[in-house]
Amino acid sequence: MNSSLFPVVAAALLTPFALSAPLPRSTPEEQGVSPAAIVKFVEAADKNVNTFHSFMIVRHGHVIAEGWWKPESADKPHILNSVSKSFNSTAVGLAIQDGKLKLDDPVLKFFPEDAPENPSENLKAMTVRDLLTMTCGHESEPKRDNGGPSVKQFLAHPVPFKSGTHFQYNTMGSYTLSAIVRKVTGQTPLEYLKPRLFEPLGIDNPRWDSSPEGNSLGGYGLYLRTEDIAKLGQLYLQKGKWNEKQLISQDWVGLATSKQVPNENAGHAGIGADWKEGYGFQFWRCRHNAYRGDGAGGQFCIVMPEQDMVVAITADTGNMQGELDVVWEHLLPAVREDALPADAAAGENLKQAIDRLVAHPVKKGN
The missing domain is CATH 3.40.710.10 (DD-peptidase/beta-lactamase superfamily)
Known part of the structure; x- marks a missing residue:
């Protein structure tokens, strides 16, 4: 210099x-x-x-x-809002890299207990890839209630379009990705990313708010x-x-x-x-x-x-x-x-x- x-x-x-x-x-x-x-x-x-x-x-x-x-x-630290989604996506990519899941795994595979009694064919066809690309098949973005987001709310939302064909911004879908990471790794994205991303990059004390279900919020709630x-x-x-x-x-x-x-x-x-x-x-x-x-x-x-x-x-x-x-x-x-x-x-x-x-x-x- x-x-x-x-x-x-x-x-x-x-x-x-x-x-x-x-x-x-x-x-x-x-x-x-x-x-x-x-x-x-x-x-x-x-x-x-x-x-x-x-x-x-x-x-x-x-x-x-x-x-x-x-x-x-x-x-x-500053609230990242939906920049959190890119960190959440990275957790998904690492879980795929670790052999914990696949892009084309159906979403319902991970949450049989939260599925509607009679899931639609479009819901059955929805995959991890569709969550990542926000093409879940929803006509409107699912809303979270005052108690916070839940996978059950997400899966109950109507799916009128064939998955993979219709872009609709979808923070609840990002939350569901967070829940999938926890399902397959036993750790929230915050916990999973600490040794794999945050520590190697020298990112100290990341804070990621969680839902009543115990999942990192995924699509928002990260402070860095x-x-x-x-x-x-x-x-x-x-x-x-x-x-x-x-x-x-x-x-x-x-x-x-x-x-x-x-x-x-x-x-x-x-x-x-x-x-x-x-x-x-x-x-x-x-x-x-x-x-x-x-x-x-x-x-x-x-x-x-x-x-x-x-x-x-x-x-x-x-x-x-x-x-x-x-x-x-x-x-x-x-x-x-x-x-x-x-x-x-x-x-x-x-x-x-x-x-x-x-x-x-x-x-x-x-």
Whole structure:
């Protein structure tokens, strides 16, 4: 690293606490990204989206910029909402890798005691793959009652479409995946992932709320730090490999992050151009050949393979398309194949832009 530049941008590039096995840090220029463009990204995020909570940009495996809107901080876990689904999907992939289940296993196989008395043919045909791709055959998303989600509620919901043919966003289906992981492994996804994912990635103290049935909520309820989100994206960007060890198979990564089903005609809260690019295994496809984990309120784990980049974002906003737009508008054009000359002035501007960040009062719809 350029030692003359490093002190100027240190506050923008380093977290103020010691993570377990943190990602390496670098300057934007060393990794081929213009710091001036990152300043524009930060300023646009602050101005156009109410309100960002944090961002972290990783290029070539190095954190090149990060920031938190006060009072948020680097060491504070954040609710992930449906980014939890991508972690839950990873637990399913690992269970498949361990020989505990198969993509085409029927869902009813795992829950004979919770099945309706006379299950429909469509329900009988529903598989683990259908849960992962949100093509369970439901016309509407099953709702959980005030007592929390249950597998019995999910299985009781009408299934008018042939499974695998109709995309319908389905958090209860994600919860059912969590219940399946527990059925076949004897552990909740939280417990199952600790030695297989969280500990190898250096993710400390993950919290995942559970249902009255004792299952991790699966589709939501996970709390992690911004860097933890970035680590999941980096693991998938590296095709499942971490520190020279293949944590999850390259085949799974390819399936989970590719377009398994179309969704351009599906309704979803926060709908925009990036909600019509297809759906994988609890990952959304994006424009620019990217993919993402995606959670209500603006939580994102964005992976851009062509740029070898990951962007993690936490927020409290209804303008989720706006968050993605500032990434596409300001970060993508700033990426270069080779390193750039050091720019101390731009580094200082970036530091100051990040130091000024304060969360705005949340306004409905923005």
